[in-house]
Amino acid sequence: MDGNTEPLSPRAKLAVTAGKAAAAVSRAAGRGSGSVIGGKVALRLDPDLLGRLAQHLDVILVSATNGKTTTTRLIAEALRAAGPVVSNALGANMPAGITSALAGGSDARFGVIEVDEKYLAGVARDTTPKAIALLNLSRDQLDRAGETRMLAERWREGLAGSKAVVIANADDPLVVWAASSSPTVVWVAAGQEWKDDAWSCPSCGGVLQWPNDEWFCADCGFRRPAPSWALSGDYVLDPHGSAWPIHLQLPGRANKANATTSAAVAATFGVPPQVALERMYGVQAVAGRYDVVSFLNREVRLLLAKNPAGWLETFSLIDPPPTPVILAVNARGADGTDTSWLWDVDYTRLAGHPIFVIGDRKLDLAVRLEVAGLQFQVCETVDEAVQYAPPGRIELIANYTAFQDVRRRVGN
Amino acid sequence: MMSDNSLRLVWVYPDLLSTYGDQGNALVVERRARQRGLDVTRIDVRSDQPVPTSGDIYLIGGGEDRPQRLASERLRRDGGLSRAASNGAIIFSVCAGYQILGHEFINDLGEREPGLGLLDVISTRGEGDRCVGDVYGDIDQRLGLPPLTGFENHQGITHLGPTARPFARVQLGRGNGTGDGTEGAYNDTVFGTYMHGPVLARNPQIADLLLKLALDVNALPPTDDRWYEALRTERIAAATQPA
Ligand SMILES: [Zn+2]
Numbered sequence: 001m002d003g004n005t006e007p008l009s010p011r012a013k014l015a016v017t018a019g020k021a022a023a024a025v026s027r028a029a030g031r032g033s034g035s036v037i038g039g040k041v042a043l044r045l046d047p048d049l050l051g052r053l054a055q056h057l058d059v060i061l062v063s064a065t066n067g068k069t070t071t072t073r074l075i076a077e078a079l080r081a082a083g084p085v086v087s088n089a090l091g092a093n094m095p096a097g098i099t100s101a102l103a104g105g106s107d108a109r110f111g112v113i114e115v116d117e118k119y120l121a122g123v124a125r126d127t128t129p130k131a132i133a134l135l136n137l138s139r140d141q142l143d144r145a146g147e148t149r150m151l152a153e154r155w156r157e158g159l160a161g162s163k164a165v166v167i168a169n170a171d172d173p174l175v176v177w178a179a180s181s182s183p184t185v186v187w188v189a190a191g192q193e194w195k196d197d198a199w200s201c202p203s204c205g206g207v208l209q210w211p212n213d214e215w216f217c218a219d220c221g222f223r224r225p226a227p228s229w230a231l232s233g234d235y236v237l238d239p240h241g242s243a244w245p246i247h248l249q250l251p252g253r254a255n256k257a258n259a260t261t262s263a264a265v266a267a268t269f270g271v272p273p274q275v276a277l278e279r280m281y282g283v284q285a286v287a288g289r290y291d292v293v294s295f296l297n298r299e300v301r302l303l304l305a306k307n308p309a310g311w312l313e314t315f316s317l318i319d320p321p322p323t324p325v326i327l328a329v330n331a332r333g334a335d336g337t338d339t340s341w342l343w344d345v346d347y348t349r350l351a352g353h354p355i356f357v358i359g360d361r362k363l364d365l366a367v368r369l370e371v372a373g374l375q376f377q378v379c380e381t382v383d384e385a386v387q388y389a390p391p392g393r394i395e396l397i398a399n400y401t402a403f404q405d406v407r408r409r410v411g412n
Numbered sequence: 413m414m415s416d417n418s419l420r421l422v423w424v425y426p427d428l429l430s431t432y433g434d435q436g437n438a439l440v441v442e443r444r445a446r447q448r449g450l451d452v453t454r455i456d457v458r459s460d461q462p463v464p465t466s467g468d469i470y471l472i473g474g475g476e477d478r479p480q481r482l483a484s485e486r487l488r489r490d491g492g493l494s495r496a497a498s499n500g501a502i503i504f505s506v507c508a509g510y511q512i513l514g515h516e517f518i519n520d521l522g523e524r525e526p527g528l529g530l531l532d533v534i535s536t537r538g539e540g541d542r543c544v545g546d547v548y549g550d551i552d553q554r555l556g557l558p559p560l561t562g563f564e565n566h567q568g569i570t571h572l573g574p575t576a577r578p579f580a581r582v583q584l585g586r587g588n589g590t591g592d593g594t595e596g597a598y599n600d601t602v603f604g605t606y607m608h609g610p611v612l613a614r615n616p617q618i619a620d621l622l623l624k625l626a627l628d629v630n631a632l633p634p635t636d637d638r639w640y641e642a643l644r645t646e647r648i649a650a651a652t653q654p655a
Contacts, residue, residue, distance in 0.1 A: 142432055142565065147476040199427030199458070205482045207427060207460040337545070338563050340433025340608045363643040367613050370639045371436070371443045 015046035039096030042103060050095060053102040054127035057086070057111035060265060061127070061164075063120045063155075064135030065148075066310045068093070070250065070286045071135060071258040072114040077283055078266035078276035083109030091287055094119055095126075110269070117151050121158020129164045131268050132182075133261050135190065137174040138197045138309040139344070141336030148197050152178040167264045169257075170227040173215060177202035177222070188264050189213075189230035190257035193316065194309035196344065231260040236273055238263070244273045249284045252317030288407050292393070295410040296386050299393040300326075302412065304403045306335070308344040314397050321352030324389035326382065328359040328398035328406060335400050339364040347372045356385035359402045382409050418451040419626065422467035424493065424509070425459045425475075428483040432565065434473025434506045436610030441469060441619045447635045448623070459483060463492030468626040469502045472509030474566075474608060477520035480508040484525055487512065497530045502626045503602045504618075506611060507566050510596065510604030511535040514570065530602045532573035538589050542567045546651040547585030547607060549595055552577055555621060560595070561614045561647045562607025570606075572597050579605055584651050601625065614647060616640045 042049050060079070062072045069091045076087040086105020088098055093114040102111055115123045117137070124132060134155070139148050155178035159166060168179035170187040174197060179185050191213075192198070198215070201208050206219030216223035228239040234256065235243040246259050259280050266276035285291040289304045303318070305311040318325065331339050339361050347369055355376040357365045362378050369376045379385040382405075386394060398406055423430075423438045438454060445452045457463050459482065463470075470493060475483065487493050497503055503513065511517035514533035519525035544565045551557040560580045569589035572578060579596030580587065587595030587606060596605035603622075605611055612619040620632055 139431060149476060149478065196426075196430065200479055200482070205478060207458060338432070338565055338608060340436065340563060340610055343433040343436030343439065343610055343613070344430075363639065363646050364613075366639040367643050368436075371439050371613065373443070 015042040015049045036092050036094075036097045036100065038103070039092070039098070039100030043096055043099050048126075050099045050102070050123070051126045051128070053099065054111060054129075056106075057102070057108060058269065059111045059113060059127045059129040060131045060133065061113050061115050061120065061124060061129045062133045062135070063115045063117055065117060065138045065140050065307065066313070067135050067254055067258045068114045070255060070283075070289070071133060071262055072112055073283050073286050074258055074262040074280045075133065075265050076110075076112040077279045078262055078271055079110045079112060079269060081266075081271045081275050081279055082269055085110045085112055087112040088114055095123060098123060118154075121154050124158055124162060124164070129162075131265055132159070132162070132164045132166045133265050134166065134168040134175050134179055135258065135261060136169055136172045136192050136194075136309065137178070138194050138307060139341065140307040142338060142341065148174065149200075149202055152202055155179075156181045165268050167261060167268070169261070170225050171213060173198045173208060173222075173224075174202050176225060180225075185225075186229065186264055186268070187225045187227040188261050189227035190260050191231055191253065192309075193253070194312050196308070229260060229264040231257050236260045236263050236277065238267070238273050242273075244277055246277060247281045249281065250286070250290050252313060254313040254317075288403070288412050291412055293410050293412045296383060298386050298389070300386065300396050300410065301393060302403065302406065302410075303395060303397045304400070305397050306400050308341055311345040311397070315346075315349040318353075318395040318397075319393065322354060322390065323392055324354040324356065324394050325350060326356045326358060326385045326389065326394060326396040327365055328357075328382070328396065328402035329362065329365050330360040330399060330402040330405070331364075332360070332401045335402075342368045347374060350374060354390050356389060358382055358385050359398070359405075382406050418453045419445050419469070419623075420464070420467045421445070421452055421454045422464060422470045422496075423454065423456045424463060424470055424472045425483050425486070426456050426473075427458045428479035429473045429475035429509050431476055431479070432474040432507065432608045434471075434509075434608060434610050437471050437473070437504065437506070437612040437619070440610070440612040440616060441471065441622060444616060444619050444635060445623055448633050450623075459486045463487070463490050463496065465492050465495045465499060467496055467501055469504070469622050470496060472503070472505040472512065474507030474509060476508075480512065480517070481519040481521070481525055483508070484512045484517075484519075484527055487528060488526065494528055494530065497528075497602060500601055502622050503530065504612075504622055505602075505604045506608065507568075507606050510606065511568055511570065513602060513604055514597075515573075517568070531597050531599065531604050532576040533570050533597050533604065534573070535568050535570045538567045538569050543586040543589060543606075545585065546647060547582055547587065547595070548648055548651040549580040549582035549585065549587065549593075551580045551618075552598070557615070557617045557621065558644075559648065560607065561644055561651065562605070562609045562611045563614075564606050565608060566606050568606070570597065570604075575599060579603060609647075613640070614644065
């Protein structure tokens with residue numbers, strides 16, 4: 001694919017410089033990486049900056065409810081086989097953060113960009129991507145994110161007529177419905193353990209039938225498309241029927257699915273699956289997720305799960321009982337302030353694990369676990385939970401701000 | 413009242429009306445029944461299945477706007493829930509489910525959609541922002557229950573007719589959104605509320621009330637409710653003493 005070599009306009013250059021200066025000031029003031037503030041300053045000086053920065057790149061967008069940060073990272077690693085990559089690796093996934101990330105990569109060939117679900121249509125319009133990877137859609141932050149199906153609707157409208165190759169999960173009916181409006185779709189059988197947002201046909205409202213993985217709507221005929229890529233156990237099956245082994249340092253089925261989608265994306269840019277998958281092995285932890293830290297002389301693995309689908313995938317990757325498990329839940333703005341979603345998570349899957357409960361909303365979780373008939377211990381702090389936990393590596397599962405709290409405390 | 417030896421607990425349309433964690437209500441009722449030594453048969457009815465008429469307690473949750481319309485259409489066509497109601501079954505509904513039990517509500521197309529008419533209420537849609545946040549109030553004193561705590565997340569406004577009594581009066585929060593402080597509605601056997609949380613996890617005494625009505629008894633053996641009580645104390649404090 002030919003890159004665009006037209007230089008940035010003086011105004012765009014000024015915007016980039018101003019954005020970098022603002023980011024540096026923000027960093028110096030101790031306010032995080034400064035990427036969002038920098039992006040905001042830059043966008044105010046040049047509202048078209050995002051599009052102008054993207055012109056020089058082969059842009060790949062990645063969106064989903066779960067797994068977008070990790071998948072962005074996996075795709076970035078794979079594509080480095082073909083050329084330099086710029087990426088919003090820290091997960092600043094709204095337009096300002098994306099602008100800021102792209103401004104830092106003037107020599108790159110690829111821009112691999114994680115996009116918040118709500119902004120996908122707009123960013124796709126501004127950046128003219130070559131490829132868009134869509135992983136899954138499920139309930140998340142219902143107090144403010146709005147309806148899951150409405151998000152799928154906005155994707156569908158935003159992608160209609162897009163020139164991008166859309167690489168989409170054939171096993172998630174909402175994703176299939178959203179992606180079906182684009183002319184070119186590569187379907188990936190990436191799986192989706194969570195089914196509770198996929199009982200109602202997104203097209204006609206009929207009841208979806210799941211006799212096996214081949215879901216369909218008996219009322220309108222909307223059905224699972226035939227995938228050309230698939231995750232099969234520990235292998236990626238490519239469109240030619242070849243099986244490529246997945247070796248990841250990242251745990252769990254969901255990350256194998258993310259690797260499968262990433263291999264399909266990489267192939268779109270001429271990187272063979274074997275090369276792509278080998279490079280993905282290098283990814284160890286993503287923004288602290290999956291990291292094993294040493295804390296109070298114990299090993300603790302940090303796992304982030306933000307919504308019911310995420311918790312379900314996380315339960316399937318933790319070590320079996322009697323591995324101790326610490327659960328941490330907050331309900332601050334970034335988490336969603338309603339904790340009702342805890343009741344959509346099947347905590348009986350934790351039976352047999354010693355369970356310790358922390359976080360702002362530990363009492364919501366305590367009632368949830370009591371009703372599930374589980375034994376558990378409520379603790380005031382992560383220190384206390386770690387000290388009470390019986391021997392062995394500890395699995396710590398936390399939602400968004402609870403995860404940040406824990407990372408700060410354990411010094412990760 | 414209870415059919416054979418098992419309490420039949422029906423969870424209506426989880427495929428459409430189970431978006432906001434309200435299936436917790438079914439889990440709480442089931443758990444508290446079992447703690448009293450009752451055998452429970454939980455029946456989850458998908459919207460392409462007939463609603464059984466022989467249930468003892470029916471629970472309906474909240475959902476998004478289009479699923480709400482589809483649920484109302486399918487429940488009207490099926491007729492099972494209305495027959496169960498006329499058999500005297502106990503029905504407890506939340507948010508979108510509450511609106512469906514009334515005479516009519518505004519659907520996702522902006523049109524007036526008929527409900528089942530099991531509660532004497534009519535719902536419209538509010539103009540302003542969604543009501544989102546913790547709620548604290550007093551449950552109708554005839555029901556003899558402790559204060560109500562819950563979480564609301566809706567844009568509906570529900571007006572009560574003469575044969576529906578307000579389920580509660582809010583001290584904090586919007587409830588029915590009519591500005592008169594009422595929250596939810598009930599008659600002898602049918603209950604509706606805007607409260608999530610889920611509401612029966614926040615208010616286990618309401619779950620026990622449903623059990624007592626279904627079993628036709630005045631009292632139930634006590635349970636160990638310390639975690640429920642701790643949660644109630646925390647949430648009521650959070651609602652009444654905002655940071
Ligand atoms: Zn259909």
